[in-house]
Amino acid sequence: MTAPRPVYPHRHLLGIEGLSPHDIEALLALSEEQVEVSRQVEKKKATLRGRTQINLFFEPSTRTQSSFELAGKRLGADVMNMSVASSSVKKGETLIDTAMTLNAMRPDIIIVRHHAAGAVHLLARKVDCSVVNAGDGAHEHPTQALLDALTIRRNKGRIAGLLVAICGDILHSRVARSNIILLQALGARVRLIGPRTLLPPEAERLGVEVFTDMRQGLKGADIIIMLRLQRERMNGSFVPSVKEYFRYWGLDQEKLALAQPDALVMHPGPMNRGVEISSEVADGAQSLIREQVEMGVAVRMAVLEALASHLPNR
Amino acid sequence: MTATVLSNARLIDPASGREAPGAILIQDGLVADVAWGAQAEPPEGATVLDCGGHILAPGLVDMRAFVGEPGAEHRETLKTASEAAAAGGVTTLVCMPDTNPVIDDPAIVDFVRRRARDTAIVNICPAAALTKGLHGREMTEFGLLAEAGAIAFTDGARSVTNAQVMRRALAYARDFGALIIHHVEDPNLVGDGVMNEGEFASRLGLHGIPREAETVMLERDLRLVRLAGGRYHAAMVSCADSVEIVRRAKQGGLPVTCGVSINNLTLNENDIGDYRTFLKLSPPLRHEDDRQAVIAGLADGTIDVIVSDHNPQDVETKRLPFAEAADGALGIETVLAAGLRLVHGGQITLSRLLLALSTRPAEILGLAAGRLAPGAPADLIVFDPDEPYVLDKKDLRSRSKNSPFDEARLQGRVLLTMVGGRIVHDRSGA
Numbered sequence: 001m002t003a004p005r006p007v008y009p010h011r012h013l014l015g016i017e018g019l020s021p022h023d024i025e026a027l028l029a030l031s032e033e034q035v036e037v038s039r040q041v042e043k044k045k046a047t048l049r050g051r052t053q054i055n056l057f058f059e060p061s062t063r064t065q066s067s068f069e070l071a072g073k074r075l076g077a078d079v080m081n082m083s084v085a086s087s088s089v090k091k092g093e094t095l096i097d098t099a100m101t102l103n104a105m106r107p108d109i110i111i112v113r114h115h116a117a118g119a120v121h122l123l124a125r126k127v128d129c130s131v132v133n134a135g136d137g138a139h140e141h142p143t144q145a146l147l148d149a150l151t152i153r154r155n156k157g158r159i160a161g162l163l164v165a166i167c168g169d170i171l172h173s174r175v176a177r178s179n180i181i182l183l184q185a186l187g188a189r190v191r192l193i194g195p196r197t198l199l200p201p202e203a204e205r206l207g208v209e210v211f212t213d214m215r216q217g218l219k220g221a222d223i224i225i226m227l228r229l230q231r232e233r234m235n236g237s238f239v240p241s242v243k244e245y246f247r248y249w250g251l252d253q254e255k256l257a258l259a260q261p262d263a264l265v266m267h268p269g270p271m272n273r274g275v276e277i278s279s280e281v282a283d284g285a286q287s288l289i290r291e292q293v294e295m296g297v298a299v300r301m302a303v304l305e306a307l308a309s310h311l312p313n314r
Numbered sequence: 315m316t317a318t319v320l321s322n323a324r325l326i327d328p329a330s331g332r333e334a335p336g337a338i339l340i341q342d343g344l345v346a347d348v349a350w351g352a353q354a355e356p357p358e359g360a361t362v363l364d365c366g367g368h369i370l371a372p373g374l375v376d377m378r379a380f381v382g383e384p385g386a387e388h389r390e391t392l393k394t395a396s397e398a399a400a401a402g403g404v405t406t407l408v409c410m411p412d413t414n415p416v417i418d419d420p421a422i423v424d425f426v427r428r429r430a431r432d433t434a435i436v437n438i439c440p441a442a443a444l445t446k447g448l449h450g451r452e453m454t455e456f457g458l459l460a461e462a463g464a465i466a467f468t469d470g471a472r473s474v475t476n477a478q479v480m481r482r483a484l485a486y487a488r489d490f491g492a493l494i495i496h497h498v499e500d501p502n503l504v505g506d507g508v509m510n511e512g513e514f515a516s517r518l519g520l521h522g523i524p525r526e527a528e529t530v531m532l533e534r535d536l537r538l539v540r541l542a543g544g545r546y547h548a549a550m551v552s553c554a555d556s557v558e559i560v561r562r563a564k565q566g567g568l569p570v571t572c573g574v575s576i577n578n579l580t581l582n583e584n585d586i587g588d589y590r591t592f593l594k595l596s597p598p599l600r601h602e603d604d605r606q607a608v609i610a611g612l613a614d615g616t617i618d619v620i621v622s623d624h625n626p627q628d629v630e631t632k633r634l635p636f637a638e639a640a641d642g643a644l645g646i647e648t649v650l651a652a653g654l655r656l657v658h659g660g661q662i663t664l665s666r667l668l669l670a671l672s673t674r675p676a677e678i679l680g681l682a683a684g685r686l687a688p689g690a691p692a693d694l695i696v697f698d699p700d701e702p703y704v705l706d707k708k709d710l711r712s713r714s715k716n717s718p719f720d721e722a723r724l725q726g727r728v729l730l731t732m733v734g735g736r737i738v739h740d741r742s743g744a
Contacts, residue, residue: 195486195489196485196486196488196489196542197482197485197486212488212489213489235452236445236446236451236452236453236454237452237482238482238486239486240446240452240453240454240455240456240486241455243455243458244455244456244457244458247457247458248457248489
């Protein structure tokens with residue numbers, strides 16, 4: 001006598017864009033189950049036994065790739081990691097040729113990260129298997145948004161009505177874009193905070209409030225999501241210096257005090273301590289940063305399982 | 315602090331356009347009262363200074379002066395620049411960041427402000443570099459520099475050629491409400507040019523600088539301001555086309571401002587004469603038609619501000635063949651007298667001249683100076699607009715002597731200069 005399992009109706013997970021609130025809820029509900037599995041001594045399931053999962057990473061990534069690898073292995077899949085350094089991309093092969101080559105090996109699921117926005121969608125059109133977007137350029141990173149939502153919901157009990165401030169380098173952030181869509185779909189209010197040089201043009205059109213003054217923007221926030229500032233953007237091209245950036249847009253205890261007293265702090269990692277976030281805050285009582293990592297594996301297991309239910313069985 | 319009364323004056327307040335006989339009461343460094351028309355009884359114990367019926371106006375605010383400190387103290391120090399300023403009626407000057415080291419770090423802003431506080435007799439506000447090292451590549455710490463006291467951001471005598479850098483600087487400056495002042499002269503179009511491009515340059519055998527070096531950069535900037543927003547001020551325009559470009563932009567509602575050098579208002583390329591290097595300037599002196607156009611632009615308010623573009627140079631940098639000499643001329647000590655040429659010539663009113671020399675620059679910089687009103691700082695000047703004399707560079711207070719007006723006939727002399735209620739220049743007894 002169990003309730004019917006939630007259904008995710010798509011073959012791929014290419015972005016949060018295009019998912020209905022129901023689809024998102026379904027993936028979050030499945031993720032909750034996987035959290036329990038991951039906390040057991042026996043973490044192995046057989047849902048993906050006999051299936052082949054390829055992690056195709058055109059951009060180096062430690063945490064996302066290992067999270068997907070662990071998720072696939074816990075579900076019993078055979079997982080193969082292909083990173084750009086060892087691939088034929090270095091030898092001049094085009095993205096589509098790579099996709100066709102991999103397709104011929106008959107994988108069941110390909111996890112793709114690529115530095116160009118839209119590259120994962122292009123690849124998905126050329127292969128027969130399911131494709132999961134593990135980050136395409138500054139476009140989307142759907143599993144990160146899902147794990148952020150799961151973390152928020154488990155700590156706050158809800159998402160609707162929360163005020164979420166996303167701070168830092170919004171312009172180059174796929175995490176921000178996926179989060180904006182997901183959080184708004186589930187009824188949260190979203191604010192973007194950053195220097196104008198790191199905000200996408202016409203950001204207000206995304207339905208968010210935009211602040212360049214972090215102190216103003218943090219007022220009343222329930223959740224603060226800090227984004228990573230890439231090193232090459234710190235020295236004058238987008239912001240003049242680390243010192244100035246941290247002074248005005250870095251999250252420290254003093255600025256955190258402007259948010260709700262029970263505000264929680266998140267960061268997709270890897271963090272630049274002393275650039276966008278102080279160690280005191282990152283390691284403090286209001287930080288959910290480590291919990292996000294745990295939720296990452298659960299969400300990816302849920303996504304893989306949801307997609308597996310659509311894979312042909314013959 | 316005791317009260318001072320400046321009595322028997324012809325008051326001109328360019329901010330309100332008001333002009334009438336009257337007196338001003340000064341207390342605690344501020345204007346306490348402006349008595350228009352009336353000769354109010356001075357309060358008990360006040361020091362009374364009789365202005366002898368001369369003009370009493372707000373002290374001048376010069377948005378563009380190069381000072382050699384730090385790094386070129388042999389040309390000018392903050393002290394000598396301030397003495398020259400006081401003699402010229404300038405009570406606030408903005409010093410450019412083209413120093414050695416460049417003013418691109420909060421510690422250097424702090425240094426300049428402390429040196430000015432300890433040695434200068436007028437207000438000195440440092441402008442910080444717009445890009446690190448004035449290299450035009452990476453923007454400086456606008457937030458921290460502004461906190462340290464930088465009043466504006468500019469690459470001084472240099473232009474930022476990379477439009478992407480300029481766009482981002484404008485956008486970033488908006489977050490701090492910072493003012494960007496830009497020298498509009500495309501260095502690639504300037505090339506080897508050393509004076510205005512045209513017949514006269516051809517006759518002298520000198521390479522010319524086309525007006526387009528200025529208009530191309532100015533047009534670009536205005537488009538970037540439209541895109542990125544920000545507080546933008548074109549440091550100096552020199553030609554007719556530029557005036558028209560700014561006029562159209564302002565008519566279109568773009569919130570930009572611009573300045574003009576006193577040199578481009580009062581001199582033209584013919585003054586270069588026999589290769590006089592003191593008239594080698596950036597922007598260069600232009601054709602007489604351009605000069606007339608910038609005067610018209612000043613008269614109708616298209617041009618907001620007159621700057622001295624004070625740029626002390628020594629013998630080593632000026633006693634050279636024209637093309638090899640450094641750019642720049644002294645100006646801070648003669649800016650008012652030179653400007654009065656336009657008033658005496660009937661081309662602009664005295665009130666308009668003072669508006670462009672005090673009220674408008676103060677407004678653009680966000681200073682309380684530039685007006686005769688209770689509460690304003692007692693930065694005031696008394697001057698006789700008619701006193702004639704021939705300028706002798708030996709009389710200049712500046713440490714350098716490269717004045718374009720050496721041996722020129724000028725009319726108009728500053729008799730008294732007061733900064734924060736303190737007299738810093740006084741030749742009323744002379």
